[in-house]
Amino acid sequence: SKDYKGCGDVFGINAFIDFNTYPVLAGVTVDAIKAGIGKDTPVWLFFDGNGYAKPSDMSAEDFVLLLKCQIYTSIIHGATGVLFWNDRSNTPEVFNALDWVVKELTDNLNIIYMDTQESKSSDDLHYMIKTDNKKKKYIIASNTSKTDTVELNIPNLDKKSLKPLEVFISSF
Numbered sequence: 001s002k003d004y005k006g007c008g009d010v011f012g013i014n015a016f017i018d019f020n021t022y023p024v025l026a027g028v029t030v031d032a033i034k035a036g037i038g039k040d041t042p043v044w045l046f047f048d049g050n051g052y053a054k055p056s057d058m059s060a061e062d063f064v065l066l067l068k069c070q071i072y073t074s075i076i077h078g079a080t081g082v083l084f085w086n087d088r089s090n091t092p093e094v095f096n097a098l099d100w101v102v103k104e105l106t107d108n109l110n111i112i113y114m115d116t117q118e119s120k121s122s123d124d125l126h127y128m129i130k131t132d133n134k135k136k137k138y139i140i141a142s143n144t145s146k147t148d149t150v151e152l153n154i155p156n157l158d159k160k161s162l163k164p165l166e167v168f169i170s171s172f
Helices: 002-007 016-021 025-037 060-076 093-097 099-107
Strands: 011-014 043-048 081-085 115-122 125-131 137-143 150-152 160-162 167-171
Touching: 002 025, 011 025, 011 081, 016 025, 016 043, 016 060, 025 043, 025 060, 043 060, 060 081, 060 093, 060 099, 060 125, 060 137, 060 167, 093 099, 125 150, 137 150, 137 160
Parallel strands: 011 043, 043 081
Antiparallel strands: 115 125, 125 137, 137 167, 150 160
């Protein structure tokens, strides 16, 4: 991304097959792009709003949970926008099932836009701590593992176990 730094105002990538296989890559990708273009340039990632990479034995609802984890993981790592790829070759079941995630994202924009005090990741656990103008703290956390539960241990926050692909958002 460093070689493209002077070529645009927003940078992104469409790697949804890889993100679906390895959800952690949504964060790794943002980190890699930011390393080349700098922390202040917007990064927008594309996500599979069409179910193009959805395994045939996975329900649209389960696929949307996978997408939600990827989206929030990218935000935790500094993505400033998300886009959904879609075309008319697939049925709209995945796109329609995304409605609640888009609504949730919209409802959480006030938290997402707050100042980031801390952002960390360790293996499959990713989190950021935000503060509002009254110094109230919020956490956005994700578990990118498809199989394992991870423990979230943050001072002044009750210990929380995140199930596979779970996203957790809370004030504390």
